[in-house]
Amino acid sequence: MVKICCLGAGYVGGPTMAVIALKCPEVEVAVVDISVSRINAWNSDQLPIYEPGLEEVVKQCRGKNLFFSSDVEKHVMEADIVFVSVNTPTKTQGLGAGKAADLTYWESAARMIADVSKSDKIVVEKSTVPVKTAEAIEKILTHNSKGINFQILSNPEFLAEGTAIQDLFNPDRVLIGGRETPEGAKAMQALKDVYAHWVPVERIICSNLWSAELSKLAANAFLAQRISSVNAISALCEATGADVTQVSHSVGTDSRIGPKFLNASVGFGGSCFQKDILNLVYICECNGLPEVANYWKQVIKINDYQKNRFVNRVVSSMFNTVSGKKIAILGFAFKKDTGDTRETPAIDVCEGLLGDKARLSIYDPQVSEEQIQRDLSMKKFDWDHPIHLQPMSPTAVKQVSVVWDAYEATKDAHGLCILTEWDEFKNLDYERIFDNMQKPAFVFDGRNVVDAEKLRKIGFIVYSIGKPLDAWLKDMPAVA
């Protein structure tokens, strides 16, 4: 029986391994983590992450061929294939701070694999890593290997949160990079055999190691670039009276461009886009390519601009001050159908409003008060470390309350901001909300989920990203 072990029971390791276990009943899969609380949660009824369809998959395999354990060394020792899906945060100190990937967790994983291994193993990079990481890992493994043969493969993950199970069941492609040697080819074939249980072979792409590593960074950069492009156009739409939804539709019907991933928003979030682009920028700089680095940097600059622009719209519309005013925040997660708040635009928007002394009442169907308070007190990039190593917030932010209902959040508020596109925000009773708000009552829709005309008829002043402006807003121009 083939034994697989995955280091890192997070958003990638957990769902990916659960799907491998489901699709390959004859493979034994152990998911291990240095965070004991995370492993306990995977073994309980309350999984540590919210992902549609995940619970069903886990319940079908857990205890049969899928195991969650904190006995990291035992499972690594027994495995034929070891996936490494640990955090690769942005460095906050030292060389490359603010850009380069921090490979501390990866390196300690590699050293541990070398220490405990007694048989040959295939080591698979699942985390997103800088190009040439496999070379460094190979050096660590071979210098400490006691004659054991390790083959390193790059098998980056392309799932998106909120649709992870769907994406894993039916991936556009699976990418496997390996050494161009007979041993490398054999290792690639072994991993290919795992995926071939459910992925059509023509969707399994094989490449050299460096192409696979770079393809992952490039794919995320291209995706984020689309969002920054449409967001840049959204600012121009507001200035000219064009409607960004109509523009993206017209642009996206060109089959060379395609319709997906062209929704204007308050800005992209999530644990990876910014981190991976910064990483790409750093690699370009290190390779003497400042023009290429600057090109990709703009994607992040526009994203920051979009978040600032949103805050400025809110403040300038409300007579240039939100001091002491209650603002309802609907949605805190970085996108719908996840409870993940890593690098969510809601953090920047809330911090911007708090900077102008607003009082915030926040509601998100999947994010706890503790998480929101932690996010609003944490330093940039601290969120991307194993949970037990993250600094505890010393005090809660006083001007913030977290409630469990959109109606409670909006009661007596001067304005409401929609920051996550949860479906339930489309169908709220906005008449009831209007009646219970201060007047004039404002809606700032950062995800274009509400029917602005309908809300205007109720009496709201509405701002939607990239849409023709309300007369009220035209008189109060916001500069970022």
Ligand SMILES: NC(=O)C1=CN([C@@H]2O[C@H](COP(=O)(O)OP(=O)(O)OC[C@H]3O[C@@H](n4cnc5c(N)ncnc54)[C@H](O)[C@@H]3O)[C@@H](O)[C@H]2O)C=CC1
């Ligand atoms: N979240 C996502 O949607 C995607 C993430 N990725 C990449 O996958 C990697 C992991 O991301 P997530 O799963 O989101 O992170 P995560 O933070 O949810 O999970 C990482 C886990 O690794 C554990 N860990 C750290 N060092 C360890 C060690 N030495 N041994 C055992 N466990 C260890 C941590 O305790 C944590 O539970 C990152 O490189 C990320 O860029 C790639 C595609 C999608």
Ligand SMILES: O=C(O)[C@H]1O[C@H](OP(=O)(O)OP(=O)(O)OC[C@H]2O[C@@H](n3ccc(=O)[nH]c3=O)[C@H](O)[C@@H]2O)[C@H](O)[C@@H](O)[C@@H]1O
């Ligand atoms: O490497 C990763 O971590 C993953 O990053 C993204 O997945 P994810 O961040 O989970 O979610 P996305 O659906 O890509 O959304 C990212 C952000 O962009 C925003 N977005 C997305 C699409 C769009 O049209 N407009 C827009 O503002 C979302 O609201 C969200 O804040 C990629 O889509 C995955 O392929 C990749 O594996």
